[in-house]
Amino acid sequence: MTLPLQGIKVVEMGQLIAGPFAAKMLAEFGAEVIKIEPPATGDPLRKWRLLHGGTSVWWAVQSRNKQSVTLDLRQPEAREVARQLIAEADVLIENFRPGTLENWGLGWDELHALHPKLVMLRVSGYGQTGPYRDRPGFGVIGEAMGGLRHLSGEPGRTPVRVGVSIGDSLSALHGVIGVLLALRHREQHGGQGQQVDVALYESVFNMMESLLPEFSVFQTVRQPAGSSLPGIAPTNAYRCQDGKYALIAGNGDSIYRRLMEKIDRLDLANDPALAHNDGRVLHVARIDAAISAWTAERPLDDVLAALNDARIPAGKIYDAQDIANDPHYQARDMLLEARLDDGTPVTLPGIVPKLLATPGQVRSPAPKLGEHTDRVLEAQGIDATTRELWRSRGII
Structure with a gap:
């Protein structure tokens, strides 16, 4: 089966949630994703929440279908390799603080001049422009600024977390939409790439329904309402x-x-x-x-x-046990049985959306740190002697 994004090459330079989640979705529908990670430590998500054999089981979801290449982008040799990989890619995904890639000589202007067809997805707390662009921003901050955190919880109580890092995930989804739109534009307009600028707070704000119009017209500030849905009854x-x-x-x-x-x-x-x-x-x-x-x-x-x-x-109200035992989840292929590196069975979330003719696939498990470094660098003409020298210097 030919998947919708087969032939699309993606370089992922993100970490944790937003950028990698976007790359995960593209990979599930056929894109080839090369994930660049720091040597020795890798993506911090490898150590988040519950670990099995030293690696987060979350990793098995977030990084399936990806290749792992280790590069210390603080070093010029690594940046040159990254530049070569990007020159051959259709899409670059990054979620560093604005200005980081520019400091490395890998900003939009430089990369667009190098590769005019490149689509560059940039996910950050506040976007690439504006007075807050340089502030650090995680999903929780985007949820607060976007208006969601104020509405979460019971009236008169401390605003609560919605349970997951929804700001990051919403930004990833907006990023995927932006990438697909940019690829379509490139197809229609002579191969011209563009930058896709996604801000965490804007992705949350985009979900806030009538929050702003109600304030604009009625000067009404919507308040938390617990489990009810204000203005819509029952x-x-x-x-x-x-x-x-x-x-x-x-x-x-x-x-x-x-x-x-x-x-x-x-x-x-x-x-x-x-x-x-x-x-x-x-x-x-x-x-x-x-x-x-x-x-x-x-x-x-x-x-x-x-x-x-x-x-x-x-x-x-479903909890994890309800989900794992639910026949409808099973019938819809939303509970995928897999194995971790040591053979331990693990159930992973299925793939959405459901395309009837070309459904997404899990073609390979989440990679070990640097699992594909030698293969990818060899394809770039970097011989074994150079790779061993770079390893000794911590470049890869």
Whole structure:
């Protein structure tokens, strides 16, 4: 099978999450990705969270389908090798602080002059321009500046983390979109490459729905609302008899009516003031109380079965064990069985999006540090004697 990005060569100079996540997605759909890592230590993600045999199991997800080449980009010989690799690539991905590559002679102006067809994805906290460009920025800072952290948590409580580094991942997704758009433009306009500038805070801000227009028109500052969805009713988490929670989204007009009929509240179903969302929002406390009274008398499984039969969107709150044992995840190939370096079985997330004709693939496991250095450098004409000398000097 020919994958959509087969023939596209990517050099990844990022680390941790945002840049590597973008490269991971491109690799899953056929791109050849050469990941440049620092000698000895490698990408810090190799040591993040839970380790098996000294390496993070997260690494098995983030770096599958990639080749690992070690280069100390602080040294001129390494930068020259990187320059050669970039000259043969279609895409360069980097997520250093703005100005880092320029200090190494690998900035956009230099690389564009060297390779006019190059698409360069740059992911940073605040973007390549603007008064904050030089500030260090991680996903958590982007989430805060983008507006998400203010909305997370319960009213009057400390804003909470959403659970994962969503700012980084959102930036990676925006980066992938930007790369694909730039490749399409290159195809249509004589092979001209361009820079794709992705800021963490902007990627989060792009998800903030009506946050800014509501402030602009009404001077309303949206506040955290816990498990509810302000301005759209009813949508909330409702406690069941067994102490578990059902997430119920009964906010469409016809869905709302079916929900009220299911919980035997025809008074609320037939109330003309509640027929549409704007009216329900004014009475959301009364509606939520009715739903809560109904769920409190039934275990979660019974609640979900009844609501699914009535075609009312509802679900439980999944943890990792729920995901690993769920038949729908399994049927959709979202639980991929693999093995770590020592043969230990590991279940990895599947590939999205689902393309019916050319679905993404896992063609190779995440590489060991520097696993492909010799092969890649030999292809660049760097002989074994030189490579051993460079190893002794810490260049590779």
